[in-house]
Amino acid sequence: MVTIREEARRDIAARDVLLDMAHGASRFAKTSERLREGRMPVDGLSLVAVDDGKIVGTVRLWHVTAGPGRAALLLGPLAVDPAHRNRGIGTALVRRAIARARLAGHRAMVLVGDATYYGRFGFAAARTGELWMPGRYDRDRLLALELRPDALAGSRGLIAATGAFAPKPDLNVLIAANNRHARQPRVQRAA
Numbered sequence: 001m002v003t004i005r006e007e008a009r010r011d012i013a014a015r016d017v018l019l020d021m022a023h024g025a026s027r028f029a030k031t032s033e034r035l036r037e038g039r040m041p042v043d044g045l046s047l048v049a050v051d052d053g054k055i056v057g058t059v060r061l062w063h064v065t066a067g068p069g070r071a072a073l074l075l076g077p078l079a080v081d082p083a084h085r086n087r088g089i090g091t092a093l094v095r096r097a098i099a100r101a102r103l104a105g106h107r108a109m110v111l112v113g114d115a116t117y118y119g120r121f122g123f124a125a126a127r128t129g130e131l132w133m134p135g136r137y138d139r140d141r142l143l144a145l146e147l148r149p150d151a152l153a154g155s156r157g158l159i160a161a162t163g164a165f166a167p168k169p170d171l172n173v174l175i176a177a178n179n180r181h182a183r184q185p186r187v188q189r190a191a
């Protein structure tokens with residue numbers, strides 16, 4: 001049975017494998033990534049789908065402003081293991097994220113994605129005509145969902161990251177890890 005729960009530290013490696021599978025290396029080039037890099041996701045809104053102990057789906061949300069002074073959340077990336085698609089896992093992840101965000105008092109969500117998929121949750125381009133992402137994107141893929149009535153009415157301006165900064169990696173830890181890797185025999189390293 002598939003369960004949805006908050007992501008834990010031990011899930012990070014599996015989540016990254018999943019994202020590589022679903023979005024490829026180009027995921028780091030996406031404009032949405034400019035709003036995520038170096039930031040912490042929203043507390044309690046990094047979710048994973050677990051099937052028989054295996055991470056098969058992931059979604060995270062991020063603090064942004066949708067134009068000056070208008071707090072919102074950015075949804076993404078969303079990914080489901082190709083072997084587990086069309087079982088409702090993506091839907092369950094997005095629905096849970098929306099429910100939790102609403103409960104926590106958040107007012108609106110934005111994302112860049114397929115309207116044909118996200119339309120079922122109420123996301124639409126109706127309120128994003130005067131909003132801009134900080135880079136290239138397809139304008140008709142910039143979608144929003146209001147969690148409070150008219151939360152995005154009249155919103156205009158750049159979507160900007162506002163989440164807490166992620167702690168920088170400790171240089172000594174990176175050097176030690178790199179040295180450990182360099183000391184491994186070549187055959188073992190290639191495996």
Ligand SMILES: CC(C)(COP(=O)(O)OP(=O)(O)OC[C@H]1O[C@@H](n2cnc3c(N)ncnc32)[C@H](O)[C@@H]1OP(=O)(O)O)[C@@H](O)C(=O)NCCC(=O)NCCS
Binds near residue numbers: 088
């Ligand atoms: C998009 C994704 C998360 C959907 O996950 P999932 O668990 O298979 O989704 P669900 O089972 O909840 O929903 C399946 C439905 O969504 C539809 N769907 C899947 N991807 C879609 C897309 N990009 N556009 C429109 N519809 C899509 C399926 O055709 C299916 O339709 P149906 O309900 O009419 O049969 C998954 O396909 C994925 O990881 N894709 C690669 C990454 C990605 O594109 N992520 C962001 C989406 S823009």
